[in-house]
Amino acid sequence: MLTADRTRTLAPYVFADIDGEIRAMQQKGQSVINLGISDPNQAPKREILESMLSSAKAIDSHRYPPLRGMAGLRRRVAEWYRQRFGVRLDPEREVLITPGSKEALIHLSLAVVDPGGLILAPDPGYPAYAMPHALFGMDQQWVPLIAEQDYLPVISQVRAGDLERAQLMYVNYPNNPTGAVADRRFWQDLVEQARRWDFVICSDLAYADIVYEGRATSILEVAEARSVAVESITFSKSFNMQGWRLSAMVGAPEIIDALYRVESQVNGGVYTPIQEAGMTALEVGPDPAVLESYRERRQILGQGLAELGLRFEWPKASVYFWAALPDRVGNAQEYAGRLLHEARVAVTPGTAFGPSGSHRIRVSFTSPLEQIVAALEQWQRVSSLTV
Numbered sequence: 001m002l003t004a005d006r007t008r009t010l011a012p013y014v015f016a017d018i019d020g021e022i023r024a025m026q027q028k029g030q031s032v033i034n035l036g037i038s039d040p041n042q043a044p045k046r047e048i049l050e051s052m053l054s055s056a057k058a059i060d061s062h063r064y065p066p067l068r069g070m071a072g073l074r075r076r077v078a079e080w081y082r083q084r085f086g087v088r089l090d091p092e093r094e095v096l097i098t099p100g101s102k103e104a105l106i107h108l109s110l111a112v113v114d115p116g117g118l119i120l121a122p123d124p125g126y127p128a129y130a131m132p133h134a135l136f137g138m139d140q141q142w143v144p145l146i147a148e149q150d151y152l153p154v155i156s157q158v159r160a161g162d163l164e165r166a167q168l169m170y171v172n173y174p175n176n177p178t179g180a181v182a183d184r185r186f187w188q189d190l191v192e193q194a195r196r197w198d199f200v201i202c203s204d205l206a207y208a209d210i211v212y213e214g215r216a217t218s219i220l221e222v223a224e225a226r227s228v229a230v231e232s233i234t235f236s237k238s239f240n241m242q243g244w245r246l247s248a249m250v251g252a253p254e255i256i257d258a259l260y261r262v263e264s265q266v267n268g269g270v271y272t273p274i275q276e277a278g279m280t281a282l283e284v285g286p287d288p289a290v291l292e293s294y295r296e297r298r299q300i301l302g303q304g305l306a307e308l309g310l311r312f313e314w315p316k317a318s319v320y321f322w323a324a325l326p327d328r329v330g331n332a333q334e335y336a337g338r339l340l341h342e343a344r345v346a347v348t349p350g351t352a353f354g355p356s357g358s359h360r361i362r363v364s365f366t367s368p369l370e371q372i373v374a375a376l377e378q379w380q381r382v383s384s385l386t387v
């Protein structure tokens with residue numbers, strides 16, 4: 001065998017798998033509407049594009065970028081935190097620019113978890129949180145998120161022995177896939193637990209700007225978080241810059257420094273014009289029309305899913321419906337498979353997000369409204385898919 005065991009036990013990346021299946025169908029001349037992946041279809045604001053293009057023309061832009069990120073961008077991120085959450089960050093010690101939050105979230109485990117150490121991951125949760133376990137041999141325990149508890153992690157359900165052993169816990173609000181949001185009280189309690197049991201919290205704030213009810217909060221609004229928590233922000237969803245790979249990790253200086261040690265060994269930094277465009281993005285802010293478009297899609301998709309008989313809580317934030325399937329229509333994999341082949345609509349089977357997704361599907365609304373409407377029509381037409 002020329003390859004490591006882990007490559008044989010590692011399940012294929014769920015979205016690559018769905019993409020592969022869609023491509024195979026397209027090659028046979030079958031068109032598919034993809035409501036599986038979250039890949040915003042709208043463009044970054046004009047100012048962001050212009051900033052990137054003008055920087056790309058400067059000869060110095062093509063050199064290796066500073067590994068911590070450009071000082072100007074780190075200062076902008078700190079300024080964003082001050083304006084948005086009233087949180088003061090030291091751009092030198094508490095902000096690190098990272099090439100995409102998926103990568104940074106996974107690399108963070110190398111910075112704070114020992115080989116075989118325990119990670120607490122939300123179930124359901126964004127698949128990257130389970131990757132340290134799958135890739136680096138770290139141990140993992142799921143922390144359930146349930147509707148009755150507003151999809152907030154129920155720490156009381158984690159065994160004391162696991163809390164004792166845990167070195168890192170991932171949390172994500174506004175949440176993928178449930179659309180839940182967290183308030184400051186929740187962060188306060190969680191920070192207390194982390195300090196009591198001595199583990200790091202990584203808050204993933206990917207959907208800070210995509211909120212329909214309530215507001216996005218930062219764990220760093222809690223003063224004590226500064227010693228145990230870091231937070232990841234990304235330009236992907238707020239600014240439609242997902243292909244550019246730009247994000248930042250902020251918070252506890254000791255943890256940021258440990259992540260920098262890892263990142264500086266494995267990454268070469270982010271291309272300067274992209275960082276320049278990131279500064280512009282934070283300066284001009286997200287496009288309100290994008291949030292409005294999501295609000296409209298959410299309304300129409302939600303109505304359509306309800307007409308199909310699916311049960312769900314309306315997402316307060318993010319770009320997904322986390323819909324429950326009754327037993328009689330089959331499990332998540334079976335249902336998503338039939339939906340793909342019989343209605344030509346791709347969704348993500350809930351199992352991609354953890355064991356609690358065995359009878360759930362995640363339906364994303366990052367595709368244009370016309371495609372969402374067409375997908376609902378195709379879905380309605382296959383009677384065995386209505387529930």
Ligand SMILES: Cc1ncc(COP(=O)(O)O)c(C=O)c1O
Binds near residue numbers: 038176
């Ligand atoms: C919760 C969450 N975190 C992180 C990411 C990854 O974002 P990025 O493009 O910065 O890697 C996603 C992408 O869908 C996400 O849903």
